[in-house]
Amino acid sequence: xxxxxxxxxxxxxxxxxxxxxxxxxxxxxxxxxxxxxxxxxxxxxxxxxxxxxxxxxxxxxxxxxxxxxxxxxxxxxxxxxxxxxxxxxxxxxxxxxxxxxxxxxxxxxxxxxxxxxxxxxxxxxxxxxxxxxxxxxxxxxxxxxxxxxxxxxxxxxxxxxxxxxxxxxxxxxxxxxxxxxxxxxxxxxxxxxxxxxxxxxxxxxxxxxxxxxxxxxxxxxxxxxxxxxxxxxxxxxxxxxxxxxxxxxxxxxxxxxxxxxxxxxxxxxxxxxxxxxxxxxxxxxxxxxxxxx
Amino acid sequence: xxxxxxxxxxxxxxxxxxxxxxxxxxxxxxxxxxxxxxxxxxxxxxxxxxxxxxxxxxxxxxxxxxxxxxxxxxxxxxxxxxxxxxxxxxxxxxxxxxxxxxxxxxxxxxxxxxxxxxxxxxxxxxxxxxxxxxxxxxxxxxxxxxxxxxxxxxxxxxxxxxxxxxxxxxxxxxxxxxxxxxxxxxxxxxxxxxxxxxxxxxxxxxxxxxxxxxxxxxxxxxxxxxxxxxxxxxxxxxxxxxxxxxxxxxxxxxxxxxxxxxxxxxxxxxxxxxxxxxxxxxxxxxxxxxxxxxxxxxxxxxxxxxxxxxxxxxxxxxxxxxxxxxxxxxxxxxxxxxxxxxxxxxxxxxxxxxxxxxxxxxxxxxxxxxxxxxxxxxxxxxxxxxxxxxxxxxxxxxxxxxxxxxxxxxxxxxxxxxxxxxxxxxxxxxxxxxxxxxxxxxxxxxxxxxxxxxxxxxxxxxxxxxxxxxxxxxxxxxxxxxxxxxxxxxxxxxxxxxxxxxxxxxxxxxxxxxxxxxxxxxxxxxxxxxxxxxxxxxxxxxxxxxxxxxxxxxxxxxxxxxxxxxxxxxxxxxxxxxxxxxxxxxxxxxxxxxxxxxxxxxxxxxxxxxxxxxxxxxxxxxxxxxxxxxxxxxxxxxxxxxxxxxxxxxxxxxxxxxxxxxxxxxxxxxxxxxxxxxxxxxxxxxxxxxxxxxxxxxx
Numbered sequence: 001x002x003x004x005x006x007x008x009x010x011x012x013x014x015x016x017x018x019x020x021x022x023x024x025x026x027x028x029x030x031x032x033x034x035x036x037x038x039x040x041x042x043x044x045x046x047x048x049x050x051x052x053x054x055x056x057x058x059x060x061x062x063x064x065x066x067x068x069x070x071x072x073x074x075x076x077x078x079x080x081x082x083x084x085x086x087x088x089x090x091x092x093x094x095x096x097x098x099x100x101x102x103x104x105x106x107x108x109x110x111x112x113x114x115x116x117x118x119x120x121x122x123x124x125x126x127x128x129x130x131x132x133x134x135x136x137x138x139x140x141x142x143x144x145x146x147x148x149x150x151x152x153x154x155x156x157x158x159x160x161x162x163x164x165x166x167x168x169x170x171x172x173x174x175x176x177x178x179x180x181x182x183x184x185x186x187x188x189x190x191x192x193x194x195x196x197x198x199x200x201x202x203x204x205x206x207x208x209x210x211x212x213x214x215x216x217x218x219x220x221x222x223x224x225x226x227x228x229x230x231x232x233x234x235x236x237x238x239x240x241x242x243x244x245x246x247x248x249x250x251x252x253x254x255x256x257x258x259x260x261x262x263x264x265x266x267x268x269x270x271x272x273x274x275x276x277x278x279x280x281x282x283x284x285x286x287x288x289x290x291x292x293x
Numbered sequence: 294x295x296x297x298x299x300x301x302x303x304x305x306x307x308x309x310x311x312x313x314x315x316x317x318x319x320x321x322x323x324x325x326x327x328x329x330x331x332x333x334x335x336x337x338x339x340x341x342x343x344x345x346x347x348x349x350x351x352x353x354x355x356x357x358x359x360x361x362x363x364x365x366x367x368x369x370x371x372x373x374x375x376x377x378x379x380x381x382x383x384x385x386x387x388x389x390x391x392x393x394x395x396x397x398x399x400x401x402x403x404x405x406x407x408x409x410x411x412x413x414x415x416x417x418x419x420x421x422x423x424x425x426x427x428x429x430x431x432x433x434x435x436x437x438x439x440x441x442x443x444x445x446x447x448x449x450x451x452x453x454x455x456x457x458x459x460x461x462x463x464x465x466x467x468x469x470x471x472x473x474x475x476x477x478x479x480x481x482x483x484x485x486x487x488x489x490x491x492x493x494x495x496x497x498x499x500x501x502x503x504x505x506x507x508x509x510x511x512x513x514x515x516x517x518x519x520x521x522x523x524x525x526x527x528x529x530x531x532x533x534x535x536x537x538x539x540x541x542x543x544x545x546x547x548x549x550x551x552x553x554x555x556x557x558x559x560x561x562x563x564x565x566x567x568x569x570x571x572x573x574x575x576x577x578x579x580x581x582x583x584x585x586x587x588x589x590x591x592x593x594x595x596x597x598x599x600x601x602x603x604x605x606x607x608x609x610x611x612x613x614x615x616x617x618x619x620x621x622x623x624x625x626x627x628x629x630x631x632x633x634x635x636x637x638x639x640x641x642x643x644x645x646x647x648x649x650x651x652x653x654x655x656x657x658x659x660x661x662x663x664x665x666x667x668x669x670x671x672x673x674x675x676x677x678x679x680x681x682x683x684x685x686x687x688x689x690x691x692x693x694x695x696x697x698x699x700x701x702x703x704x705x706x707x708x709x710x711x712x713x714x715x716x717x718x719x720x721x722x723x724x725x726x727x728x729x730x731x732x733x734x735x736x737x738x739x740x741x742x743x744x745x746x747x748x749x750x751x752x753x754x755x756x757x758x759x760x761x762x763x764x765x766x767x768x769x770x771x772x773x774x775x776x777x778x779x780x781x782x783x784x785x786x787x788x789x790x791x792x793x794x795x796x797x798x799x800x801x802x803x804x805x806x807x808x809x810x811x812x813x814x815x816x817x818x819x820x821x822x823x824x825x826x827x828x829x830x831x832x833x834x835x836x837x838x839x840x841x842x843x844x845x846x847x848x849x850x851x852x853x854x855x856x857x858x859x860x861x862x863x864x865x866x867x868x869x870x871x872x873x874x875x876x877x878x879x880x881x882x883x884x885x886x887x888x889x890x891x892x893x894x895x896x897x898x899x900x901x902x903x904x905x906x907x908x909x910x911x912x913x914x915x916x917x918x919x920x921x922x923x924x925x926x927x928x929x930x931x932x933x934x935x936x937x938x939x940x941x942x943x944x945x946x947x948x949x950x951x952x953x954x955x956x957x958x959x960x961x962x963x964x965x966x967x968x969x970x971x972x973x974x975x976x977x978x979x980x981x982x983x984x985x986x987x988x989x990x991x992x
Contacts, residue, residue, distance in 0.1 A: 090328035090329075091328075093326065093327065093328040100328075184328060186328050186329055186331070188331050213328070216328060216329050221325070223322070223323060224322040224323075225322050225323050225324075225325050226322040226323065226324040226325065227325055227326075227327045227330060227333050228324055228325065228326045228327065228330075229326075229327070229330040230326045230327065230328050230330070231328075232330075234330050234334065235324075236330075236333060236334060236337060237322050238333065238337055242340060242344050242347075243333065243336040243337055243340050243344075246335075246336035246339050246340050247332055247333060247336040249336075250332040250335050250336055250339075251329060251332050254329075254332065
């Protein structure tokens, strides 16, 4: 498990290795989880009614009770998931071992592993500025390499445009898909987050991984600093100690507003710090999903 | 403003450091690409105005710290500013006049004199090094001060050793003496520094202000610095005992006295329930309370009955105030002692009220009387040993034999008292031949104004017309008490010769009838006294014996003739005066012991009296005879001058006008000066600035 901290992951070369390490960590953690079996499982019996499929008739029950019963199952169909990775310039910020983008790609890769392993379809949409790099969802084992290659070659650039991403996904995604967004949400446009959350209204299951750097949370700067905007030309010279209190208030309010908006839109929200163990992030996420079901 | 360490002011340049740091410390900030720039920008915008104010405050506080510390170390003093301006024209010979009068003893925790000494020390400290100076401690008898010099230690010692007196101080005179001393110094500038409570009584504003000679010989006013020991107070509240009168209170007994004292309140507010008491030693014999209106006076009387005779020494006291010295006054009081009287009855009678001595005996043995009476008839009485008695009364006694007359004369000369009253048995010629030298005046003949049985006796009888109420014998018979005397009717009385050429001392007629004939005559014979009553002491020749005045008059006769009624005038000696003492008989006065225990030498005078003093302390003075033997009868009390109890202050305008507005350079007082040196406030300010700077930085 010591392999999975940020420092160790940063030493592993490539998303494939990193995502696999995280995925294996998750799988070993799942044995302890009460949510065993991600595949199709028996749920209950139902008395036969005309129109029910005969292949689900439980002949053993008929032998015992002399009545026709139909077996009912959960998740009778395969899951269709798309990882939406924000690759804007601000995602390249790092104060520790991994940048926000690296954390996002590792998480996305690990999730792809998990999905393909249980025969679910996994796809990818990488936001690079205004452009998108799409990999349609498929459930084949060979598709995993395509996904991981796409993540491997992602570099931070351009500005964050969540609204544009939302519009694009609305076009390409079939209904009732699972959309997993990994972003720092640093988009100052007024309705950017709302547009993403609106995907939920199209019967999609939306999950938001909010990736933040610890320095963004604690603002640990002391000396006078010239802050440069990573997605624009803005720059400002300040004494960080003088504005720290105000910054923390502002950022805290931002996090709270995002969390509140997700709760209101029935979207799963997960705050991810780039310095925490990613297998624990995924286990925490899966556990919450299990409770929801 | 002056500075104790002016070179420390160079450190004030350090106050420029924050400005220089602000101007030149332009360190390049570290560039840092950052994602959530929007939050940084918003935070900067939100806090910009507050940060600007904070930076300004920090700059101000740091400048204040760096400025206050070196200025404080330079020890600035505003107080010295006045003195500095006074000496700005150049050095001046200075004389410090320190008021040491009684009023400077006024204290509200610290006495004015203590404050005055501090002011005098400060005055010396404020002088420049090249200014010669001298000190004059102003008392009731000031001595010329030493010439101005540079021995400051000696002057400080004079101030340290100075003590407040109990007397007055003539500040005008002291200022004049100080000005004379300044003239002896060649320094062109002259300065008088007056340290006083500025009470009006200490100045003689009608006299010209002090002057000194300038280099041309012209008289000019010196510079005057007024240092107010009372620190600018408008009033110095004080009540005092200004007058004390002690009189016998016969109605309360032979040894009863009424103490009447006047209390003066010299404050703008009335005082109530001031405790007043008559004390002997630690015991309070009488107590009372007195209310005194604002700036007014009130009288209070307390009656004290002394248990035994003799000289009593005590004090009348008021509840002490800020000036306790004037709240008491000592007294020395001769209280009548027990007397033995021999009454020789010349006309005894079986019926008591017709007996010659009946009324006299009743009067002398009345309750409370100090007289112990022995009654004798003529034969037995004239054979008595007179030395066993203080007083002999001859009541209608025929002229004694020559031998008895000689014994009587010897008795009187040795200090005994003799009372003689007339009657049918008194033969003028026999009396004149045997007792002529003893009697105040020779007897002439009996005069009958009217027969007692006469129906018109009421109107035709003689009455007393003139009574010497100033004399101790008759002093109580004033006002309504006089009616008891003038109402008495005299049917017959002895006329006296106009003069007694045989007598060595002059006689004194104390009461006369309407026709001018003497009714009472007294004379001193040797150490004793003789009293002559020209009518009878029973009802044969007058009805005086049944009058209300008879009893007290007979008792006073007994006291007066035995010397118990003090004829000697009370010694009214004030602090600063001398006292003249007259020894009696063979008494020798060796010394006088002051209240503080010191013995004062006395100076013999040609007339036999001795002089002691000047007496510098109020209270009881004991007179010592040969070998230190106390002569208590001569003891006396010294009182304060009531003038010094008047603490009315002169307004500064008046003083300035008196000394000359152009010469009074600094009218200083602690009220006008900072009580705490300025540098301590600067340190406090620096500490406060340091604290706030730290607090601001933490925010």
